[in-house]
Amino acid sequence: MNWMRFQDALFHRAPAALAVHILMVLISVVVAVVISVPLGVVLTRPRFRRYGFIVLNVLNMMQTIPGLAIVALAMPLLGLGLKPTIVALVVQGLLPIARNTIAGLYGVNADVKEAALGMGMPAKKILYEVELPLAMPIILAGIRTSAVYVVSVGTLAAYIGGGGLGDLILTGLNMFWSEFLIVGAGLGAVLAIALDRALAYLEYRITPPGMSSE
Amino acid sequence: MNYIRFIQDNIPLILEYTKAHFSLVLWAVLISLVLWVPVGVLITRSEKWANRVLGIANTIFCIPSLSLFAVMVTIPFLGLGRRSALVALVLYAMMPLVRNVYQGVKVVDKSVIEAARGMGMNYWRILWEIQLPLATPVIFAGFRITVVMTTGIAAIATYIGERNLGRLISEGLTRFNIEMIVDGALLIAFIAIALDTMLGALEKKIVPRGLRVHRGH
Numbered sequence: 325m326n327w328m329r330f331q332d333a334l335f336h337r338a339p340a341a342l343a344v345h346i347l348m349v350l351i352s353v354v355v356a357v358v359i360s361v362p363l364g365v366v367l368t369r370p371r372f373r374r375y376g377f378i379v380l381n382v383l384n385m386m387q388t389i390p391g392l393a394i395v396a397l398a399m400p401l402l403g404l405g406l407k408p409t410i411v412a413l414v415v416q417g418l419l420p421i422a423r424n425t426i427a428g429l430y431g432v433n434a435d436v437k438e439a440a441l442g443m444g445m446p447a448k449k450i451l452y453e454v455e456l457p458l459a460m461p462i463i464l465a466g467i468r469t470s471a472v473y474v475v476s477v478g479t480l481a482a483y484i485g486g487g488g489l490g491d492l493i494l495t496g497l498n499m500f501w502s503e504f505l506i507v508g509a510g511l512g513a514v515l516a517i518a519l520d521r522a523l524a525y526l527e528y529r530i531t532p533p534g535m536s537s538e
Numbered sequence: 539m540n541y542i543r544f545i546q547d548n549i550p551l552i553l554e555y556t557k558a559h560f561s562l563v564l565w566a567v568l569i570s571l572v573l574w575v576p577v578g579v580l581i582t583r584s585e586k587w588a589n590r591v592l593g594i595a596n597t598i599f600c601i602p603s604l605s606l607f608a609v610m611v612t613i614p615f616l617g618l619g620r621r622s623a624l625v626a627l628v629l630y631a632m633m634p635l636v637r638n639v640y641q642g643v644k645v646v647d648k649s650v651i652e653a654a655r656g657m658g659m660n661y662w663r664i665l666w667e668i669q670l671p672l673a674t675p676v677i678f679a680g681f682r683i684t685v686v687m688t689t690g691i692a693a694i695a696t697y698i699g700e701r702n703l704g705r706l707i708s709e710g711l712t713r714f715n716i717e718m719i720v721d722g723a724l725l726i727a728f729i730a731i732a733l734d735t736m737l738g739a740l741e742k743k744i745v746p747r748g749l750r751v752h753r754g755h
Contacts (some may be wrong), residue, residue: 389726391695520596
């Protein structure tokens with residue numbers, strides 16, 4: 325253990341790397357939510373319902389593609405840097421959210437929707453005031469899965485020049501400096517776990533009493 | 539087509555990497571099964587321990603794979619190479635395997651167990667002849683997730699010294715060899731999808747009709 329190197333990693337390299345990492349995760353997750361929640365909503369409307377199953381299967385299949393492969397494929401197509409990284413992360417993050425949005429909206433009790441219809445609510449109002457709130461815990465669970473996943477794949481971004489905490493790990497592995505490895509890997513783990521816990525808490529708060537999942 | 543030519547020119551190398559890849563995956567999955575299935579069964583006996591163990595498994599699962607590999611490397615006994623890769627992969631497999639075994643055994647209908655007990659079966663026989671067979675579909679779903687996930691993460695182990703399919707990507711990136719990167723990525727993606735599809739078909743086969751379950755998310 326070299327104390328100077330440890331300090332260098334923690335105080336000089338880590339803050340910027342962590343900031344880049346958080347930024348990249350935030351942008352990717354927000355973009356993924358903006359794309360996949362509306363997609364999930366559209367696919368559960370009666371008009372497009374029959375495509376829902378197909379899209380779900382395609383998404384399931386894409387989900388099995390490892391993160392390293394997607395990051396690697398982004399490079400030849402989009403070049404090096406933060407932009408291709410974010411595109412790769414968005415592609416990775418899309419799937420759990422879209423899948424959970426579709427599953428959550430399918431899972432809303434048909435009786436509840438019928439009751440809302442009977443009360444004279446138009447389709448739009450049913451969606452915003454009945455379906456989405458009831459599906460929200462499941463959608464949030466998808467966002468949580470996606471966020472943790474994006475943090476994880478984000479560490480691989482260093483290999484295509486995306487920066488972030490992967491940079492520290494990369495330096496550590498190349499120079500065989502365990503201090504850099506510990507700082508980079510530790511912060512990555514802490515970031516992922518903290519995000520997971522925070523979103524789990526939000527999920528717990530947002531679940532209406534009487535329909536807590538599981 | 540440069541991409542196809544690259545594969546044609548490097549068939550021995552790719553075969554060697556594939557072999558190394560699958561031997562790592564095979565060992566990781568075997569060790570995980572031996573280790574985590576009993577744990578999953580054991581924690582069905584105590585709610586308190588179940589919560590603790592599943593909490594640990596969830597936390598480990600959150601850790602980015604590159605980070606976990608990197609941490610393993612710094613542990614003196616493990617170092618660079620296969621041992622670190624195996625430990626990390628087995629730790630990752632804890633979440634899907636333990637959770638699915640636990641859930642599978644736990645959701646077996648209470649009245650079935652009661653009937654077995656009424657027939658004079660003891661704990662072990664109930665476990666072997668009733669609970670585990672009925673839990674097979676859920677356990678197999680966990681197994682499928684584990685295999686596909688391990689295959690994917692194993693590629694990242696190339697950065698801690700494994701010579702496997704991930705090497706095509708990592709070397710391609712350092713040499714800026716686009717054919718190598720694309721072929722490596724597509725190969726890994728293809729293997730993951732193929733494995734998942736095959737295991738999915740198998741899952742349908744071995745699960746009794748009345749017991750079909752949806753794959754958890």
